Amino acid sequence: MKKDATNHVKTRNPGAAEKRSTKEPVAPLPPISVGLLPNLLGYNVRRAQIALWRDLIRSLGERKVRPAVFSLLVLAEANHGIAQIQLANQLDVDKATIVGLIDRLQKQKWVTRKQSTVDRRRQGIYLTALGKRELEKLKRTMIEHEARFTRLFSADELMQLIGFLRRIHP
Amino acid sequence: MKKDATNHVKTRNPGAAEKRSTKEPVAPLPPISVGLLPNLLGYNVRRAQIALWRDLIRSLGERKVRPAVFSLLVLAEANHGIAQIQLANQLDVDKATIVGLIDRLQKQKWVTRKQSTVDRRRQGIYLTALGKRELEKLKRTMIEHEARFTRLFSADELMQLIGFLRRIHP
DNA sequence: TATTGTTATACTCTATAACTATA
DNA sequence: TATAGTTATAGAGTATAACAATA
Numbered sequence: 260m261k262k263d264a265t266n267h268v269k270t271r272n273p274g275a276a277e278k279r280s281t282k283e284p285v286a287p288l289p290p291i292s293v294g295l296l297p298n299l300l301g302y303n304v305r306r307a308q309i310a311l312w313r314d315l316i317r318s319l320g321e322r323k324v325r326p327a328v329f330s331l332l333v334l335a336e337a338n339h340g341i342a343q344i345q346l347a348n349q350l351d352v353d354k355a356t357i358v359g360l361i362d363r364l365q366k367q368k369w370v371t372r373k374q375s376t377v378d379r380r381r382q383g384i385y386l387t388a389l390g391k392r393e394l395e396k397l398k399r400t401m402i403e404h405e406a407r408f409t410r411l412f413s414a415d416e417l418m419q420l421i422g423f424l425r426r427i428h429p
Numbered sequence: 430m431k432k433d434a435t436n437h438v439k440t441r442n443p444g445a446a447e448k449r450s451t452k453e454p455v456a457p458l459p460p461i462s463v464g465l466l467p468n469l470l471g472y473n474v475r476r477a478q479i480a481l482w483r484d485l486i487r488s489l490g491e492r493k494v495r496p497a498v499f500s501l502l503v504l505a506e507a508n509h510g511i512a513q514i515q516l517a518n519q520l521d522v523d524k525a526t527i528v529g530l531i532d533r534l535q536k537q538k539w540v541t542r543k544q545s546t547v548d549r550r551r552q553g554i555y556l557t558a559l560g561k562r563e564l565e566k567l568k569r570t571m572i573e574h575e576a577r578f579t580r581l582f583s584a585d586e587l588m589q590l591i592g593f594l595r596r597i598h599p
Numbered sequence: 600t601a602t603t604g605t606t607a608t609a610c611t612c613t614a615t616a617a618c619t620a621t622a
Numbered sequence: 623t624a625t626a627g628t629t630a631t632a633g634a635g636t637a638t639a640a641c642a643a644t645a
Contacts, residue, residue, distance in 0.1 A: 291515055294507035296500060299571070300579055301481045303591050305496075306598035308478040309521070311471045326475075327635080330466060337464035344603060345458055351479070353637055358605060372604095380603040380644045401469070409470055411596045420593045421473050426581045428476035497612075514626055526613055528628060542627095550621045550626040 304427070311408060318404040324397060327352070331360055332386065332394045335370060340383030342375070369393055474597070481578060488574040494567060497522070501530055502556065502564045505540060510553030512545070539563055 296302045315326055330350055335341055343361060347354040361384060364370045369390030375381035386394065409417055466472045485496055500520055505511055513531060517524040531554060534540045539560035545551035556564065579587055 288512060288515055291504065291511055291519060292507040293519065294503045296503055297595075298591070300575055300587070300591065301485060301496075302500070303594040303598070304474065304478045304481055306521075307594040308474045310598040311474055315471060325634080326471075330472070333464040333466055334461065337462040341461060342458060342603075345461055349461060349463065351476075352635090354604070355606085355638080356636055359636090378603085378645070382604065405470055408597055412593065416593065417470070419589065421468070421470065423582065423586065423590045423593075424473040424477040425467075427578055428473070428480040495611080512626070522612090523614055524627070525615080525629080529613090532628095545626095548622070548626080552627065 314407060315401075315404050318400050319397070322393075322397065322400065324393075328360055328364065329397055329401060331357070331364075332369070332390065332397065335384045335386050336391065336394055339385055340373065340375070342381045342383060344381075346384070364390070484577060485571075485574050488570050489567070494563075498530055498534065499567055499571060501527070501534075502539070502560065502567065505554045505556050506561065506564055509555055510543065510545070512551045512553060514551075516554070534560070 312326065319325070319329070327350065331346055334346055334349055338345070343357045344354050347357045350357070361370060361372065365372060368387055371385050371387055372382040373385060375383050412420060482496065489495070489499070497520065501516055504516055504519055508515070513527045514524050516531075517527045520527070531540060531542065535542065538557055541555050541557060542552040543555060545553050582590060
C-alpha cells in the first residue's frame with residue numbers, strides 16, 4: 260500500500276500532503292497532535308535515517324545492491340585481502356551476516372576469497388576487476404544520493420552535523 | 430555472536446576495543462582503512478541511529494516494548510480515538526503494520542478498538558487505564574534513554590542538531 | 600582453549616496484495 | 623469508486639548456536 264518502499268524501513272512521504280490536497284472527503288480525518296515525538300533526538304534521527312535510507316534504496320535500486328553491500332565493497336577496496344571478521348567488526352554486524360553478503364558477491368563475481376598464508380583460518384576478500392568497475396559506478400550513484408541531502412546544508416553546517424552524529428556513535 | 434543485539438539492526442560496540450585490549454594474538458589482524466565511509470552523511474546518520482536504537486532496545490528490554498510501539502502509544506494518548514490509518518500516516522508505516530501492532534497491544538489490554546459513530550469504517554484506538562499507566566513508565570524509561578545521548582550536547586547544540594535532522598526528513 | 604569462517608535456523612520489522620465493510 | 627481495516631504472505635536484514643579448521 261505504501262508507494263516507494265523496497266525495504267524493511269517504512270516509507271518516507273514526499274507525498275505527505277497527498278491526502279490533504281485531494282478534494283475534501285465526506286468525514287475528514289481530524290488533525291492529530293503529535294505529542295512529544297518531534298522533540299526526541301532518537302525520533303528525529305530515526306526519521307532522518309529512514310529518509311536517507313529510502314532515497315538510497317531507490318538510487319541503488321536498478322543496480323540491485325543494498326546499502327550494506329556498498330559499505331562492504333568500499334572497505335574491501337581500501338583493504339585488499341581484508342578478513343571477513345574485520346568487515347564484521349568495522350560494519351558492526353555479526354560475522355555470519357558477512358558470510359552471506361560475501362557469498363552473494365562471490366556468485367556475482369565481484370569479489371573472491373583467498374585463504375591467507377599468514378593465518379590459514381582467514382579467507383581474505385579481494386575485489387575482482389568487475390567488482391572494481393561496479394564499485395566505481397556505485398560510488399557515483401552514492402555521491403548523487405548524498406548530494407541530494409548535503410545540499411540542504413552549508414559546508415559549515417554539514418561539518419557540524421557530522422561532528423554531532425559522531426558523538427552519538429563514538 | 431554479537432553481544433547485546435536484540436534486533437535486526439546491528440550491534441553498536443561499546444566494546445570495539447575488546448579485541449584489541451586482549452593480549453596480542455599470534456597473527457594480529459592488521460589495522461584497516463575505513464575509506465570514505467566516515468565522510469558520508471548517510472553512513473553517520475545510520476550509525477547514530479543504530480547506537481540510539483540499541484540503547485533504546487536495551488532500555489525497553491525488560492518491558493518487552495518495541496520502539497514503534499512507544500511512538501504509537503504516545504500518539505494514541507495525545508489523540509483519543511485516533512484512526513489506525515492516521516497512526517500509519519503519522520508514523521509513516523503501512524496500515525497493515527499498524528494492525529499488527531494494535532493487535533498485540535489489544536491482547537495485552539493496553540488499548541481498545543471502538544468503532545467510530547461518525548464513520549463506521551474506522552476503529553478508534555483508546556488507551557486503557559493499564560495502557561496509560563504503562564505508558565507513563567515507558568516515558569520515564571525513554572527520558573532516561575534520551576538523556577544518555579542529549580547530555581553529549583549543549584542546549585544550543587541539541588537544538589541545532591534536531592533542526593538539521595528535520596531538514597533531512599521534511 | 601580461542602578464533603575464523605561456515606551452516607542452519609529464527610526473529611523483527613515491514614511491505615504487498617487481496618479482501619470486507621462501509622462510505 | 624474510494625477508503626479503513628483486515629488477513630495472509632513474503633522479504634530484507636540480522637542474530638544465535640553449533641560446528642570445523644586452524645591457531
